[in-house]
Amino acid sequence: MNLDSSQYLDRQLVESLVSSFEKKNYKKRFLIKIGARFAFVPTEKVSFFFSENGVTYLVEHGSSQKYIIDKTLNELQEKLLDPNKFYRVNRSTIINLDDVAGIKPYLNGRLVLSLNTRSEFDPIVARERVSDFKDWINQ
Numbered sequence: 510m511n512l513d514s515s516q517y518l519d520r521q522l523v524e525s526l527v528s529s530f531e532k533k534n535y536k537k538r539f540l541i542k543i544g545a546r547f548a549f550v551p552t553e554k555v556s557f558f559f560s561e562n563g564v565t566y567l568v569e570h571g572s573s574q575k576y577i578i579d580k581t582l583n584e585l586q587e588k589l590l591d592p593n594k595f596y597r598v599n600r601s602t603i604i605n606l607d608d609v610a611g612i613k614p615y616l617n618g619r620l621v622l623s624l625n626t627r628s629e630f631d632p633i634v635a636r637e638r639v640s641d642f643k644d645w646i647n648q
Contacts, residue, residue, distance in 0.1 A: 533591070535552070535589060535590055535591040536552055536585075536589040536590065537551065537552055538550060538551050538552060539552070539555070539567055539576075539578055540578075541567065541576035541577075541578065542576070542577070543576075550567060550569055550576065552590070552591075552594075553607070554569055554570050554571070555567055555568070555569065555570065555605055556568045556569065556570040556573075556604075556605055556608040556624055556625070556626035556628070557602060557603060557604045557605060557608065557624065557626070557628070557632065558578075558582060558585055558595075558602070558603040559582075559601050559602045559603075559632075560581070560582050560600075560601045560602075561601065564577055565577070565578050565579075565580055565581055565582060565585075566578070568626060568628060569626075570605070570607075570608055570625065570626050571626065573626050573627040573628065582597065582600075582601070582602075582603055585603055586603060590603065593606075593648065594606050594607065596642060596645050596646075597638075598622065598632050598633070598634045598635065598638060598642060599632070599633060599634065599635040599638070600635070602632045604622065604624070604632055606645075606646065608624045608625050608626055609622055609623070609624060609625075609646070610623045610624055610625045611623035612646075615633055615634075617636055618636045618639060619633050619634055619635065619636050619639065620633070620634040620639055620642065621633050621634075622634065
């Protein structure tokens with residue numbers, strides 16, 4: 510069957526619309542190791558993820574416990590996390606929108622975030638992501 514260009518465009522439009530309305534299946538929980546046993550942390554209990562020296566950590570909301578996970582930040586961002594809930598603020602940190610307590614201006618046009626969960630550092634939104642971050646948080 511030979512499709513003319515208008516049929517091709519219509520088909521392309523329909524496929525695009527269908528894929529945008531398909532329910533995405535994002536990760537619901539993360540398997541973590543605590544000593545000799547394993548446990549789950551539900552995604553909604555994650556405050557943020559960060560990477561340090563090639564290791565990715567999950568930080569749990571409330572307890573501030575950090576656990577090593579076997580995913581990279583790129584994998585989390587591109588395939589596993591709901592982009593309406595999680596945002597990559599810089600090369601080493603992905604935050605959960607529900608854990609953001611405050612936002613303040615920082616050096617060189619960046620922003621510093623206060624989180625509800627205690628952490629060793631306050632996440633800083635990279636300068637090139639500030640505009641997109643403001644749009645995302647204002648959804």
